[in-house]
Amino acid sequence: MIKSMTGYGIANFEDERYIISAEVKTLNSKFLDLNLRSPRQFSDKEIEVRTWVGDMLDRGKVNLNLEFTAKSSNELPVSINEELFVTYFEKYQAMAKKVGATDVELFKMAAQAPNVVTSLNEKGENPEEWETVKNVIQEALKKCNQFREDEGETLFHKFMENLQEIRERLAQIQQEEPKRKERIKNRIRNNFQEWMEENDFDENRFEQELIYYFEKLDITEEIVRLGTHLDYFEKNLNEGKKQGKKLGFISQEIGREINTIGSKANDAAIQRHVIIMKDELEKIKEQALNIL
Structure with missing residues (x-):
């Protein structure tokens, strides 16, 4: 299943010594962009935390806020000589x-x-204390990751609805295509019938020109390619992990075929379906930006 880059996770810990809270918020980004806010005594742990975030969330704009409060008033966050x-x-x-x-x-x-006054991180950390903080951070990251998976499942169903709408419109275009060709033939026949009766012309040359004209307006290949791209998009949706960028590229190809069908068809009935397909595709593109 695909995974969203939008996520949220929070974890808390409290005992007789201190209160710890870790909150993680994520948004979409091309790379891992970590903004870490933590107490000074843990400032040297940023690289370690970044490794956990990268392993768990892979990429995205990540805001991680860590709060640590000692309960005992006898414990100062500094050492005084x-x-x-x-x-x-x-x-x-x-x-x-x-x-x-x-x-x-x-x-x-x-x-x-x-x-005279030395902060605790300069004096040296408490290993037991950091182990507890570590567990709280990792729990928040797991919850955020689960949030992303749940959001990804929701997006998956939205993608399938968009794809289905495009497929239905494509099927209707296929039904309209023979009628469109017939309309073009009738229009040409009516426009040129009188001219052909009154003027001499090379029938072979005229036939060749008609074939060339119909080839330029033919959308059979675009219909086939569009169907193939839709199948490939769905296949990558079902493959799951880290498909966001690929889905973005495929949606661009889908857009090319839809635009070409609209421009080559030059038909009001087909154009109505094309407009709806474009609208569904825009929804897909917007949602694909948020896929990991």
């Missing part, structure tokens, strides 16, 4: 006294001094 802070503060205070400056900003300066 208090001894180093005191050293900086005392040094700045001594310097201020030498020049007669006030020490209003000394606390702030000491707190912002190098290596």
